[in-house]
Amino acid sequence: MIDFELSDAQRNIQQFLHWVAESEIRPVSLEADEAHEVPMTLLRKLKELGVTMDALPGPTSSASAGSGDGDRPVERQGNRIGVLAAEELAWGDAAVAISLPGAGLGGPPVQMMGTPEQKERFLGIFKDPEPRWGAYALTEPEAGSDVSGIRTTCRKDGDHWVLNGTKLFITNGARASWNVVFATVDPTLGRAGHRVFVVEKGTRGFQVGRILDKMGIRASETAELLFQDCRVPAENLLGGEERYAQREGFKAAMQTFDVTRPTVGAMAVGIGRAAFEYTRDRLRQELDLSRPIPRYGVLAERLTRMERELQAARLLVWQAASMADQRIPNTKEASMAKAYAGTVATRACADAVELLGAAGVRHDRWVEKWYRDIKVFDIFEGTGQVQRLVVARRLFEQLGLRV
Numbered sequence: 001m002i003d004f005e006l007s008d009a010q011r012n013i014q015q016f017l018h019w020v021a022e023s024e025i026r027p028v029s030l031e032a033d034e035a036h037e038v039p040m041t042l043l044r045k046l047k048e049l050g051v052t053m054d055a056l057p058g059p060t061s062s063a064s065a066g067s068g069d070g071d072r073p074v075e076r077q078g079n080r081i082g083v084l085a086a087e088e089l090a091w092g093d094a095a096v097a098i099s100l101p102g103a104g105l106g107g108p109p110v111q112m113m114g115t116p117e118q119k120e121r122f123l124g125i126f127k128d129p130e131p132r133w134g135a136y137a138l139t140e141p142e143a144g145s146d147v148s149g150i151r152t153t154c155r156k157d158g159d160h161w162v163l164n165g166t167k168l169f170i171t172n173g174a175r176a177s178w179n180v181v182f183a184t185v186d187p188t189l190g191r192a193g194h195r196v197f198v199v200e201k202g203t204r205g206f207q208v209g210r211i212l213d214k215m216g217i218r219a220s221e222t223a224e225l226l227f228q229d230c231r232v233p234a235e236n237l238l239g240g241e242e243r244y245a246q247r248e249g250f251k252a253a254m255q256t257f258d259v260t261r262p263t264v265g266a267m268a269v270g271i272g273r274a275a276f277e278y279t280r281d282r283l284r285q286e287l288d289l290s291r292p293i294p295r296y297g298v299l300a301e302r303l304t305r306m307e308r309e310l311q312a313a314r315l316l317v318w319q320a321a322s323m324a325d326q327r328i329p330n331t332k333e334a335s336m337a338k339a340y341a342g343t344v345a346t347r348a349c350a351d352a353v354e355l356l357g358a359a360g361v362r363h364d365r366w367v368e369k370w371y372r373d374i375k376v377f378d379i380f381e382g383t384g385q386v387q388r389l390v391v392a393r394r395l396f397e398q399l400g401l402r403v
């Protein structure tokens with residue numbers, strides 16, 4: 001059963017992260033966007049406060065171990081806490097939220113596929129007091145939505161694997177201590193050929209290429225990674241070779257999305273909520289809404305639509321996250337939540353610009369930034385179209401039909 005009530009402990013975490021977002025993140029947000037960089041002083045401070053990526057994607061979160069919070073002693077809640085955290089931190093600044101130290105998107109595949117030694121070796125580094133990052137390198141110049149089309153190759157050579165290829169758009173890929181890299185033993189095998197490696201910084205043949213400039217979340221690092229005869233020790237193949245008999249490499253890529261798509265949806269809700277609250281408060285200051293004005297109907301309709309759709313998106317996100325916590329298959333719900341949240345939060349940011357008029361496009365104000373930031377939430381970790389395709393496939397499967 002999905003419970004939409006927050007426990008006292010969950011509410012405390014939410015309130016603490018809102019305070020962090022408001023008092024630590026918002027004050028540097030516009031400047032970080034302008035500089036295309038999140039200040040290291042902020043990331044260190046957040047790490048000291050315990051605000052790391054560990055709080056975001058569910059299964060890597062310490063809260064997912066079923067430690068309980070008094071009123072829910074054995075329930076797993078890492079994903080639920082992860083989406084609460086994601087919404088609050090993205091309300092502060094989405095680029096900062098995805099730049100937080102920690103394993104990030106790289107965490108779930110290590111957690112799901114890694115041997116106990118690999119988990120200790122690769123996830124253990126995040127106990128270090130210094131900020132450290134992990135990253136997830138799947139996308140390539142010619143393979144984005146169509147994951148089965150990756151062209152980065154891997155070939156066994158003695159006690160090493162040799163990787164050749166290019167990865168593109170990798171969040172935190174340059175600063176990461178390690179990248180989870182998807183490669184194929186033979187591109188003609190499609191999904192069956194996939195293998196998943198942890199490639200550590202400094203590995204011979206691995207280089208960071210360009211850092212990409214973007215329309216939104218500009219302070220977040222998005223890197224190109226180059227692999228040229230890159231020799232990766234055999235013990236860095238996640239789970240060992242026997243894991244790959246049943247297309248485990250491809251499955252790992254997809255299962256990662258089941259837990260991270262709700263988090264991305266929650267961040268979209270956070271940005272949309274920021275735009276909604278800012279617009280509501282500005283209009284309240286500037287207009288006397290206690291008496292009818294010519295635009296009253298339009299303002300009321302827009303503001304209530306923004307709030308209504310964001311609340312519906314939040315409930316879809318919580319549902320998908322709670323299912324992940326309860327180990328209930330949630331592929332369809334995770335995609336529904338991400339697709340819906342991306343769509344309505346994009347609409348909310350566009351509404352904010354429209355309702356505020358010229359003030360909505362000023363570069364030194366928040367709304368213009370949120371309008372730019374939100375777009376990518378309907379692109380990364382699967383575009384809106386791809387999410388709708390996933391939902392349609394699941395629906396048709398249930399009906400015994402083929403898409």
Ligand SMILES: Cc1cc2nc3c(=O)[nH]c(=O)nc-3n(C[C@H](O)[C@H](O)[C@H](O)COP(=O)(O)OP(=O)(O)OC[C@H]3O[C@@H](n4cnc5c(N)ncnc54)[C@H](O)[C@@H]3O)c2cc1C
Nearest residue numbers: 136137138139144145169170171379380381382383385386
């Ligand atoms: C800021 C940023 C950060 C990112 N971070 C990471 C990261 O950390 N790791 C990583 O691996 N990747 C990352 N990505 C890559 C991201 O996941 C891909 O951009 C995304 O999957 C879409 O792939 P694509 O850009 O190649 O678009 P394409 O796949 O080329 O799609 C182009 C258009 O065609 C549509 N389309 C494609 N296939 C279909 C279909 N079957 N049916 C209907 N429509 C379709 C898409 O919806 C889209 O509108 C990041 C991207 C960005 C922009």
